[in-house]
Amino acid sequence: MYHPRRLQKSTPYICASCTRRLASAPARISRNYALIRPASFLGSVQSRRSSIPPQLSSSTISPNLPSSTIPHLTCNAYSTATTSRGRLRVAIIGSGPAGFYTAHRLMNKNPDVVIDMYEQLPVPYGLVRFGVAPDHPEVKNCQDTFEEVAQSPRFSYIGNVRVGYDIELSKMAPHYNAILFSYGASEDNKLDIPGEDVPGVYSARSFVGWYNGLPQFQALKPQLQAGEQAVVIGQGNVALDVARILLTPVDSLRNTDITEHALQTLSESKIRSVRVVGRRGPIQAAFTVKEARELMHIPPVAFEPIDRSLYPSDIKKLPRIQRRIAEVLLKGTEAAVGHSPKSWALDFLKAPKSMHADAGHLSSITFTKQEFPLAINQDLAYLPFNPMAIVRPTDQETTLEASVAFRSVGYKSTPLPGFSDIGVPFDKWKGIIQNDLEGRVVIGRTHPISQESVYRHVSGLYCAGWAKRGPTGVIASTMHDAFVSADVITQDWVAGKPFLNQMAGENGSTGLGWEALKKGVDSRGVRPLSWADWKTIDMAERARGKSKGKEREKFASVEQMLKVLDA
Amino acid sequence: MQALRCSEGRIAVSRGASSSFGTFSRQASNWTAATSQVSKQRTLRVFPVLRLSNIITPNSQSWLQTRRQFSSTPASRHAHLDPPRSGEERRITFIDKDSHRTTFLVADGDNLLDIAQANDIEMEGACGGSCACSTCHVIVEDEAYYEKMAEPDDDENDMLDLAFGLTETSRLGCQVKMSKELDGLVVRLPSMTRNLQASDFVTKY
Numbered sequence: 001m002y003h004p005r006r007l008q009k010s011t012p013y014i015c016a017s018c019t020r021r022l023a024s025a026p027a028r029i030s031r032n033y034a035l036i037r038p039a040s041f042l043g044s045v046q047s048r049r050s051s052i053p054p055q056l057s058s059s060t061i062s063p064n065l066p067s068s069t070i071p072h073l074t075c076n077a078y079s080t081a082t083t084s085r086g087r088l089r090v091a092i093i094g095s096g097p098a099g100f101y102t103a104h105r106l107m108n109k110n111p112d113v114v115i116d117m118y119e120q121l122p123v124p125y126g127l128v129r130f131g132v133a134p135d136h137p138e139v140k141n142c143q144d145t146f147e148e149v150a151q152s153p154r155f156s157y158i159g160n161v162r163v164g165y166d167i168e169l170s171k172m173a174p175h176y177n178a179i180l181f182s183y184g185a186s187e188d189n190k191l192d193i194p195g196e197d198v199p200g201v202y203s204a205r206s207f208v209g210w211y212n213g214l215p216q217f218q219a220l221k222p223q224l225q226a227g228e229q230a231v232v233i234g235q236g237n238v239a240l241d242v243a244r245i246l247l248t249p250v251d252s253l254r255n256t257d258i259t260e261h262a263l264q265t266l267s268e269s270k271i272r273s274v275r276v277v278g279r280r281g282p283i284q285a286a287f288t289v290k291e292a293r294e295l296m297h298i299p300p301v302a303f304e305p306i307d308r309s310l311y312p313s314d315i316k317k318l319p320r321i322q323r324r325i326a327e328v329l330l331k332g333t334e335a336a337v338g339h340s341p342k343s344w345a346l347d348f349l350k351a352p353k354s355m356h357a358d359a360g361h362l363s364s365i366t367f368t369k370q371e372f373p374l375a376i377n378q379d380l381a382y383l384p385f386n387p388m389a390i391v392r393p394t395d396q397e398t399t400l401e402a403s404v405a406f407r408s409v410g411y412k413s414t415p416l417p418g419f420s421d422i423g424v425p426f427d428k429w430k431g432i433i434q435n436d437l438e439g440r441v442v443i444g445r446t447h448p449i450s451q452e453s454v455y456r457h458v459s460g461l462y463c464a465g466w467a468k469r470g471p472t473g474v475i476a477s478t479m480h481d482a483f484v485s486a487d488v489i490t491q492d493w494v495a496g497k498p499f500l501n502q503m504a505g506e507n508g509s510t511g512l513g514w515e516a517l518k519k520g521v522d523s524r525g526v527r528p529l530s531w532a533d534w535k536t537i538d539m540a541e542r543a544r545g546k547s548k549g550k551e552r553e554k555f556a557s558v559e560q561m562l563k564v565l566d567a
Numbered sequence: 568m569q570a571l572r573c574s575e576g577r578i579a580v581s582r583g584a585s586s587s588f589g590t591f592s593r594q595a596s597n598w599t600a601a602t603s604q605v606s607k608q609r610t611l612r613v614f615p616v617l618r619l620s621n622i623i624t625p626n627s628q629s630w631l632q633t634r635r636q637f638s639s640t641p642a643s644r645h646a647h648l649d650p651p652r653s654g655e656e657r658r659i660t661f662i663d664k665d666s667h668r669t670t671f672l673v674a675d676g677d678n679l680l681d682i683a684q685a686n687d688i689e690m691e692g693a694c695g696g697s698c699a700c701s702t703c704h705v706i707v708e709d710e711a712y713y714e715k716m717a718e719p720d721d722d723e724n725d726m727l728d729l730a731f732g733l734t735e736t737s738r739l740g741c742q743v744k745m746s747k748e749l750d751g752l753v754v755r756l757p758s759m760t761r762n763l764q765a766s767d768f769v770t771k772y
């Protein structure tokens with residue numbers, strides 16, 4: 001019987017300074033054990049590969065034998081490390097970039113690893129499919145890598161199974177050596193201001209999900225015909241994605257993978273002006289230069305010139321990133337507001353205060369004007385040209401007309417049901433699983449004597465991606481972060497650290513993974529999908545898209561996805 | 568577009584620098600051929616780039632260390648590079664995160680991402696060379712070589728802004744092509760380790 005409290009006893013507490021030292025040690029794996037045996041690599045690939053069964057199942061491998069007794073694992077092309085710990089059975093929760101890049105790196109560096117990846121939706125890739133804008137297809141090329149990861153005989157995809165709901169974490173734990181949480185951020189931040197819920201106000205997350213075919217938001221019906229001005233609150237890249245989709249001529253989106261449904265609604269949109277409002281200045285804005293530049297190049301959209309006084313007289317002195325954004329914003333567009341049918345603007349130093357409805361629909365938004373406190377003691381944090389500068393409210397207000405508004409102030413991660421059963425602490429304040437920054441889930445307490453905060457790794461539990469770091473970062477940063485998590489798992493494994501279900505150095509995990517759990521999930525009426533099932537859905541989507549000249553036409557509901565499999 | 572013949576008689580078409588939808592969907596249909604194809608194509612990755620025998624031999628430890636054991640890139644993504652014509656070989660050296668140096672002889676026009684991937688140097692290239700991800704970031708060791716290159720354009724600089732450990736001589740591997748002027752180029756792969764600050768660490772509890 002799995003018992004989290006007994007697990008906790010098996011490892012001593014590590015004091016904060018030691019944990020910090022561990023955390024700052026390079027995450028890379030020592031080459032000493034990353035070496036492969038020459039014979040296995042230089043031997044004929046043909047003979048090597050033919051010994052790998054296309055699919056591993058629990059009946060073809062006895063779970064906890066040392067890897068040296070499992071011929072097709074020791075001699076395969078993936079061998080990197082040699083350990084005698086047997087099979088490292090890992091459950092990965094979530095199939096976004098964090099999950100896939102961790103799986104990729106783990107299989108690359110650890111010959112013992114066998115992975116089950118759980119995904120709540122029938123279809124994989126997380127925000128690469130449901131977040132990344134349809135007019136950024138090149139960003140989605142990372143799916144090529146994920147595809148190859150999924151082809152490995154050491155990898156199983158279990159789609160349409162929502163961990164914590166369709167299957168309890170406490171029931172999973174006995175059958176794995178490690179669980180990695182990479183389930184992203186499935187909520188968004190609220191503004192907590194009056195009128196936030198009036199009709200015509202949407203979260204950017206729901207709007208993005210809607211145009212990208214996320215089943216959860218297909219009933220959104222954004223009211224783009226109610227008036228001409230849209231206001232986006234927040235100045236991150238998601239805000240600029242929303243602005244760009246609202247302003248891009250619909251015909252330029254027709255051959256992307258945006259849903260047909262969204263195209264129809266966008267083609268009827270009356271929006272002519274989009275104002276993207278931030279609570280700080282341009283130097284503190286969160287968007288990146290590429291996204292701002294793109295918005296300057298949508299003919300015939302004009303950009304409203306920004307207040308020059310928000311920048312220092314010599315922008316060359318700004319740090320590289322802010323300087324390059326300044327160049328783009330100060331250059332603006334050739335088209336001028338007033339002479340163009342559509343325009344966009346960036347508003348700064350305005351914090352949303354209240355939203356107002358007229359005849360049951362959003363009509364305006366009131367903002368409190370903000371200011372940079374004067375430099376006190378030359379403290380850089382208070383200077384307007386410091387990217388980290390903070391602001392304070394003034395007693396002035398300003399009101400913007402708005403027929404539709406999008407709240408784009410960040411995504412939010414939440415704990416999975418059952419975290420407490422297996423000892424996962426969730427930091428609600430930061431919205432992340434509490435971890436040592438490298439990806440080990442850690443639990444802490446105040447030392448009774450020194451009063452220092454001390455942390456202990458919850459053996460066998462790891463995290464990666466937005467659930468680990470919070471909801472910021474592009475795919476490249478998520479990838480780096482996932483690699484670090486994968487490397488610490490391998491490091492801990494090779495170092496003989498305890499994993500799940502280990503009390504006295506014994507491997508108490510059944511190592512059966514999904515094989516042991518499938519029946520229970522089936523009996524709940526849940527239908528788990530395999531990678532082959534996803535490929536069937538994928539093919540059907542591509543076929544639907546082909547006739548319209550699109551990459552794919554996504555199925556917008558889980559029912560439709562499942563129906564394809566029954567056809 | 569290059570074609571190369573597999574042992575199975577199957578033709579693998581190497582990917583162009585950018586990924587048009589056409590290329591993308593054709594690759595997808597390749598993938599459905601599943602594992603067998605991937606593994607077979609791995610067989611045929613006879614090293615398209617000449618290795619300098621005095622620097623790297625298949626038996627030397629350093630050679631083994633530069634190999635990627637689980638290749639993440641679909642076979643179709645492994646660029647096929649034509650061997651350089653005799654007398655027109657260009658030398659390029661990669662220094663990996665563990666300071667191992669590996670030198671290859673390559674042809675004019677080959678870009679650094681393709682060279683790295685064809686030779687299993689650990690360079691991700693998440694966007695497949697479309698200048699949209701920054702995971703092919705390299706640091707040019709010698710400033711003189713950096714100066715010899717055509718300046719990065721806006722698109723490249725926009726992506727470099729997001730790169731880990733950006734330096735004055737950083738470039739995107741997918742955007743740098745080998746040429747006579749760049750013969751002898753040495754690039755370093757940035758360390759991906761996050762610089763953890765003590766203040767970064769969770770102390771509130």
Ligand SMILES: Cc1cc2nc3c(=O)[nH]c(=O)nc-3n(C[C@H](O)[C@H](O)[C@H](O)COP(=O)(O)OP(=O)(O)OC[C@H]3O[C@@H](n4cnc5c(N)ncnc54)[C@H](O)[C@@H]3O)c2cc1C
Nearest residue numbers: 094096097098119120126127131163183184465466474475
């Ligand atoms: C709107 C938007 C646009 C973006 N555009 C870009 C871009 O153009 N370029 C770029 O580089 N980056 C972009 N990003 C950032 C990028 O998408 C993220 O860095 C990355 O997706 C985070 O990866 P992740 O795996 O942590 O989370 P996610 O991608 O969110 O993946 C989490 C996965 O876990 C699944 N899951 C959740 N709960 C459960 C559960 N209980 N059981 C099973 N599965 C579960 C989810 O369904 C999802 O598939 C964008 C982000 C957003 C929000």
Ligand SMILES: NC(=O)c1ccc[n+]([C@@H]2O[C@H](COP(=O)([O-])OP(=O)(O)OC[C@H]3O[C@@H](n4cnc5c(N)ncnc54)[C@H](OP(=O)(O)O)[C@@H]3O)[C@@H](O)[C@H]2O)c1
Nearest residue numbers: 234235236237238239279286408409410411471472473474
């Ligand atoms: N094309 C791309 O590469 C792309 C596209 C989309 C997303 N992404 C990435 O995905 C991540 C998430 O993007 P995101 O836009 O959701 O988050 P983000 O980058 O964190 O931006 C959030 C924005 O909301 C503002 N904000 C937060 N709370 C607010 C409040 N109460 N009132 C007013 N404003 C508030 C923030 O301002 P403050 O700074 O003042 O807090 C900030 O401008 C980012 O790392 C982004 O780069 C990338």
Ligand code: FES
Nearest residue numbers: 694696700701741
């Ligand atoms: S491979 Fe993505 S930017 Fe070079």
